[in-house]
Amino acid sequence: MKRWAAFKRWISIDRRKQPGQEVNQGSSDSQLSDSSDVLQATEAERSPCVKMYIPYESAELCITQVAEDMEAMKRRHLDMVQELEENFQITARENREWTVQKVRSHFQNKLNTLRRILDLYQETVEKKNTEWEKRVVALTSQKEQLLEEQRAERRRSEEEALQWHREKSKMLELFSTRLDALHSHQASTLQELQMARQEVGKVQELLMASSQEQQEVTEEGASPEDKVQQQTVDCSESDLPLKGAKACLEDLKESLFQREREITELLEAERTSVPPLPQPPCSVLLPTLIHKAHAICCAGSESRALLDQMIEENRLALVEARDKLDGLQMTQEDSNDRQDKTTDLKRSSEYESSLSLHQDRVREYEVSQMALDCIRTGESPETNDCDAVSELEDILGQGTIRTAEGVKSVGQQLVLMQDQLKQMKEEHKKIIENYSSERTMRMKYYNMVEDMKGKIRVLCRIRPPSRIEAAQGEALIVDKVDEFSVKVETARGPREFQFDKVFCAETSQEDFFHDTNRLIQSAIDGYNVCIFAYGQTGSGKTFTMVGDKEQKNPGILPRSFHAMFEIIRENSTRFDYKVSAYMLELYNDRLQDLFVSLAGEAHALPQSHGQARRVEIKRNRKGVVFAQGAETKEASSAQELYALFQQACANRHISATKMNVESSRSHLIVGIMVESRNLTNGSVSTGKLSLVDLAGSERAAKTGAKDHQLKEANSINKSLSALGDVISALSAELPHVPYRNSKLTQVMQDSLGGNAKTLMIVNISPSECNVDETLTSLIYATRVKAITNNAQRNVESKEIAQMKEVIMKLRSGQTVEEEDV
Numbered sequence: 001m002k003r004w005a006a007f008k009r010w011i012s013i014d015r016r017k018q019p020g021q022e023v024n025q026g027s028s029d030s031q032l033s034d035s036s037d038v039l040q041a042t043e044a045e046r047s048p049c050v051k052m053y054i055p056y057e058s059a060e061l062c063i064t065q066v067a068e069d070m071e072a073m074k075r076r077h078l079d080m081v082q083e084l085e086e087n088f089q090i091t092a093r094e095n096r097e098w099t100v101q102k103v104r105s106h107f108q109n110k111l112n113t114l115r116r117i118l119d120l121y122q123e124t125v126e127k128k129n130t131e132w133e134k135r136v137v138a139l140t141s142q143k144e145q146l147l148e149e150q151r152a153e154r155r156r157s158e159e160e161a162l163q164w165h166r167e168k169s170k171m172l173e174l175f176s177t178r179l180d181a182l183h184s185h186q187a188s189t190l191q192e193l194q195m196a197r198q199e200v201g202k203v204q205e206l207l208m209a210s211s212q213e214q215q216e217v218t219e220e221g222a223s224p225e226d227k228v229q230q231q232t233v234d235c236s237e238s239d240l241p242l243k244g245a246k247a248c249l250e251d252l253k254e255s256l257f258q259r260e261r262e263i264t265e266l267l268e269a270e271r272t273s274v275p276p277l278p279q280p281p282c283s284v285l286l287p288t289l290i291h292k293a294h295a296i297c298c299a300g301s302e303s304r305a306l307l308d309q310m311i312e313e314n315r316l317a318l319v320e321a322r323d324k325l326d327g328l329q330m331t332q333e334d335s336n337d338r339q340d341k342t343t344d345l346k347r348s349s350e351y352e353s354s355l356s357l358h359q360d361r362v363r364e365y366e367v368s369q370m371a372l373d374c375i376r377t378g379e380s381p382e383t384n385d386c387d388a389v390s391e392l393e394d395i396l397g398q399g400t401i402r403t404a405e406g407v408k409s410v411g412q413q414l415v416l417m418q419d420q421l422k423q424m425k426e427e428h429k430k431i432i433e434n435y436s437s438e439r440t441m442r443m444k445y446y447n448m449v450e451d452m453k454g455k456i457r458v459l460c461r462i463r464p465p466s467r468i469e470a471a472q473g474e475a476l477i478v479d480k481v482d483e484f485s486v487k488v489e490t491a492r493g494p495r496e497f498q499f500d501k502v503f504c505a506e507t508s509q510e511d512f513f514h515d516t517n518r519l520i521q522s523a524i525d526g527y528n529v530c531i532f533a534y535g536q537t538g539s540g541k542t543f544t545m546v547g548d549k550e551q552k553n554p555g556i557l558p559r560s561f562h563a564m565f566e567i568i569r570e571n572s573t574r575f576d577y578k579v580s581a582y583m584l585e586l587y588n589d590r591l592q593d594l595f596v597s598l599a600g601e602a603h604a605l606p607q608s609h610g611q612a613r614r615v616e617i618k619r620n621r622k623g624v625v626f627a628q629g630a631e632t633k634e635a636s637s638a639q640e641l642y643a644l645f646q647q648a649c650a651n652r653h654i655s656a657t658k659m660n661v662e663s664s665r666s667h668l669i670v671g672i673m674v675e676s677r678n679l680t681n682g683s684v685s686t687g688k689l690s691l692v693d694l695a696g697s698e699r700a701a702k703t704g705a706k707d708h709q710l711k712e713a714n715s716i717n718k719s720l721s722a723l724g725d726v727i728s729a730l731s732a733e734l735p736h737v738p739y740r741n742s743k744l745t746q747v748m749q750d751s752l753g754g755n756a757k758t759l760m761i762v763n764i765s766p767s768e769c770n771v772d773e774t775l776t777s778l779i780y781a782t783r784v785k786a787i788t789n790n791a792q793r794n795v796e797s798k799e800i801a802q803m804k805e806v807i808m809k810l811r812s813g814q815t816v817e818e819e820d821v
């Protein structure tokens with residue numbers, strides 16, 4: 001309606017007026033739509049300044065037309081709007097598609113890069129796989145070869161042992177028959193010697209009697225011619241029994257010579273005919289050999305006792321003879337004082353003969369004493385004694401000295417026997433040496449095979465008796481039998497246990513560490529290594545692991561730190577190393593970070609009420625245990641690492657018990673991680689060295705634990721009992737192993753039946769008062785020996801290490817450049 005009114009006004013306008021005036025006049029005209037403006041302009045062009053009157057019909061027509069035009073314009077307008085909308089939509093769609101395309105191509109590029117990396121990675125993995133497969137095959141064949149060699153070695157040693165046994169029994173048989181023969185010869189020779197002595201005594205008496213008779217005849221006062229004649233006759237008469245005695249002596253002499261020759265031949269044969277002993281020793285023969293050696297020893301000492309007896313008898317006889325001689329001399333002196341010499345000539349001559357008889361007897365005993373002493377000491381007679389021998393020879397004639405030589409030959413036999421005994425002892429020693437070296441070798445090979453199988457190595461260390469034990473005079477019932485065996489004397493008799501190595505009380509810390517050193521290299525090579533000490537309270541675990549308080553005798557921990565950084569220094573041109581550590585204690589079944597002091601933490605976090613930050617035991621995909629929530633500190637030298645350890649020790653729970661003045665009341669767990677990057681091929685290995693000093697199992701009655709110490713002891717015993725359950729399950733190869741029963745077993749999960757190279761040290765006391773605990777520890781350790789681990793090296797190729805880095809960056813929202821991958 002408004003428009004219509006405007007139109008009517010427009011119709012009534014004077015067209016002759018200037019167009020500018022018209023515009024000014026009709027300000028309301030501006031309200032007209034765009035179409036009316038267009039119409040107005042057309043009309044103005046057509047009829048300038050002319051006032052026109054249009055008939056109604058025309059106007060109506062005109063209006064209709066104008067309305068139609070307007071309608072058309074409106075339609076066109078709408079079309080244009082629609083077209084514009086469509087165009088806009090198309091453009092928007094195109095725009096969207098273009099963006100999508102662009103994003104897609106961007107991601108496609110990324111995907112392609114990742115695919116390329118994956119291909120590369122797969123290729124490398126395949127290559128590595130084939131390489132490893134080849135290595136595994138080579139190792140398996142090597143292992144089989146070694147086993148075959150070991151079997152052959154065992155067969156050979158068994159055969160050799162058998163042969164050796166046969167040879168030895170043959171030789172011993174021979175030897176014992178010869179020894180028997182020697183004994184019987186010796187006995188008969190001694191008997192004959194005795195007989196010869198008696199004969200000599202008789203001859204001596206005969207000689208004395210004849211000389212007495214001669215003297216009496218001379219004194220009776222015959223003429224000198226008669227005397228000579230009488231003497232010749234008497235001599236020929238008195239020579240008769242002497243000749244008989246001399247013949248008898250000759251016979252005896254001959255038989256003694258014969259015996260001596262036989263014995264010498266026998267000894268010669270003994271020396272020459274004994275076949276050389278085959279070298280390879282065997283344990284089976286040792287008892288027989290020892291038995292035989294003992295028999296020889298006994299025979300030797302029997303002979304010696306016999307000789308001693310002879311010497312004693314001779315000495316007594318000598319003393320008696322000397323006494324008699326002294327008595328005789330004293331009686332004579334007395335009678336000389338009292339009587340006139342001329343009145344009793346007869347008595348004087350009697351006295352003279354009796355004196356010379358006793359003197360000769362004394363001389364004889366003295367010579368025998370000298371001979372027997374020579375036999376005992378194996379020395380030759382001294383010059384003075386030799387004079388005595390020749391004197392005796394003058395009195396008794398040649399036969400007697402032969403008898404003395406006969407005595408000497410018995411001595412020679414004894415000396416020879418002693419030589420033989422010495423030889424046998426040397427042989428025995430050599431055999432024992434060979435046996436122990438062979439046993440050592442066998443044990444070494446056995447250990448190597450066990451190592452290859454992944455068995456846990458167990459070392460046993462006996463501590464010296466403590467001052468209290470020494471003061472109480474405790475009996476020592478533990479003994480190291482050899483390098484691999486330990487023997488415990490129990491009420492039911494001795495029990496022997498075998499380990500990878502046994503160390504006695506005198507073993508120094510350095511020597512002990514020598515055996516654990518190679519594991520440090522393994523940790524640096526990327527293996528998961530665990531060394532733990534087990535034993536009753538006060539058995540020397542802390543001494544072994546840490547050392548003494550003053551660090552005059554440092555233990556495994558400080559020595560490992562030095563050894564580790566020494567290896568790192570040696571390889572620093574080829575590898576780049578990073579060492580970090582965490583230190584925990586398991587106290588009252590709660591894990592505590594020793595890098596965080598309880599007092600400090602309580603001060604910083606009052607709401608924690610003196611409780612340390614929560615530390616959890618977790619395992620990574622490879623099964624390696626790690627402590628979540630525990631602080632890990634880096635160290636670049638052994639000194640730094642040791643300083644960290646000392647810092648941790650300051651926060652440990654230690655207190656005095658009846659059994660140990662510095663008893664550890666918690667389990668100490670030190671984890672040292674070593675990351676090494678190969679500078680040549682970029683591979684990265686991550687090894688972990690876990691050093692665990694367990695708290696000792698204890699009996700409350702013995703340790704005198706009360707109140708909170710009793711609680712500590714209960715907690716320690718509970719965790720150790722859980723450890724025992726795990727060990728039992730693993731050694732019996734049960735399908736379920738109760739690792740989750742205690743925090744301690746969780747911490748040690750990768751070390752017992754896991755992927756670690758594990759070394760157990762069982763510490764024991766040598767004293768009788770601890771026999772039950774010692775037996776328990778040794779049985780425990782024997783079970784651990786049966787557990788098999790599967791140690792694997794944690795190493796990643798350069799590509800995998802890079803990929804891990806990329807993933808880490810992507811996870812943390814950092815941008816990853818193309819060259820990063």
Ligand SMILES: Nc1ncnc2c1ncn2[C@@H]1O[C@H](COP(=O)(O)OP(=O)(O)OP(=O)(O)O)[C@@H](O)[C@H]1O
Pocket residue numbers: 462463464466505535536537538539540541542543544548660662663664665694695696697763
């Ligand atoms: N091989 C050894 N040589 C010398 N002394 C030793 C040896 N082993 C242990 N000792 C001494 O015995 C005592 C107890 O040893 P240690 O503290 O190491 O026992 P433990 O097993 O750690 O005890 P706990 O379980 O109670 O902590 C210490 O005084 C230590 O010096």
